[in-house]
């Protein structure tokens with residue numbers, strides 16, 4: 001038997017979680033958790049639902065602080081939010097590709113991150129956008145960078161007694177362009193074989209700042225600081241883009257699986273990194 005709890009405040013939920021000594025599990029949309037329960041892979045004894053906690057369903061924007069996406073906001077709500085579409089269009093486009101309509105209507109963006117499946121679509125994009133994760137417990141509140149948050153496949157930097165209350169995305173520079181491209185093989189509703197997120201600031205045709213993050217290929221999203229640094233100040237020509245994409249893929253060692261061998265994934269990554277930069281230049 002599973003005990004279901006429905007706390008009506010964050011304080012109450014934190015209390016419950018901290019008293020459970022690792023036994024209780026938080027549940028938001030239940031999309032990821034219920035798959036495991038239905039297939040009798042995971043047998044939770046205690047589930048703490050976030051559904052009745054006021055305020056967690058909010059999307060808020062402030063010119064200085066940026067965007068806040070609460071723990072109960074679904075992919076569909078992110079996709080259709082006028083605030084997200086106006087200020088972070090790449091995020092609205094990215095979550096449109098998550099699973100299917102049922103998954104997007106039930107599943108939350110925070111739940112997607114907390115599940116820490118390495119094929120998450122939003123994970124690499126949130127990294128490029130400089131997002132942080134706000135976690136709360138009885139011990140207080142802290143903000144984790146995406147680098148601190150992503151630890152391994154199905155493992156995050158969030159502690160057992162912590163609840164992620166929101167994702168915070170800083171305001172983007174007005175001249176920054178951001179894009180997310182994914183490749184899912186046969187069917188667009190499949191999990192991605194790989195997803196590439198990029199952002200670019202160009203001044204007089206030269207690269208002032210570039211960020212690239214590739215999801216799905218390793219345990220956590222890959223970033224390419226040295227290669228991005230090397231592109232700074234350079235003219236973004238077709239040849240420079242090609243060289244950059246090749247340099248990024250040269251050292252990567254994708255995890256081979258049913259979706260493709262290491263060699264195949266490297267080929268796809270090179271093409272998609274190139275296409276992402278070409279998209280950012282349009």
Ligand SMILES: Cc1cc2nc3c(=O)[nH]c(=O)nc-3n(C[C@H](O)[C@H](O)[C@H](O)COP(=O)(O)OP(=O)(O)OC[C@H]3O[C@@H](n4cnc5c(N)ncnc54)[C@H](O)[C@@H]3O)c2cc1C
Pocket residue numbers: 025026027028029030031032033034035050071097098099100103106107108109110111112114115119120121122158162163164165189190191192
């Ligand atoms: C058929 C299918 C296709 C999918 N395709 C894609 C895809 O193409 N791309 C993609 O990115 N994703 C995909 N997903 C994943 C889906 O987006 C996530 O499963 C969903 O968003 C999880 O959100 P949830 O609210 O349902 O999480 P839940 O199932 O409620 O929770 C998931 C995990 O996160 C923890 N958790 C939830 N909320 C919090 C919180 N606030 N603080 C701390 N821990 C928390 C839970 O304890 C649990 O361990 C797919 C899923 C399915 C079933």
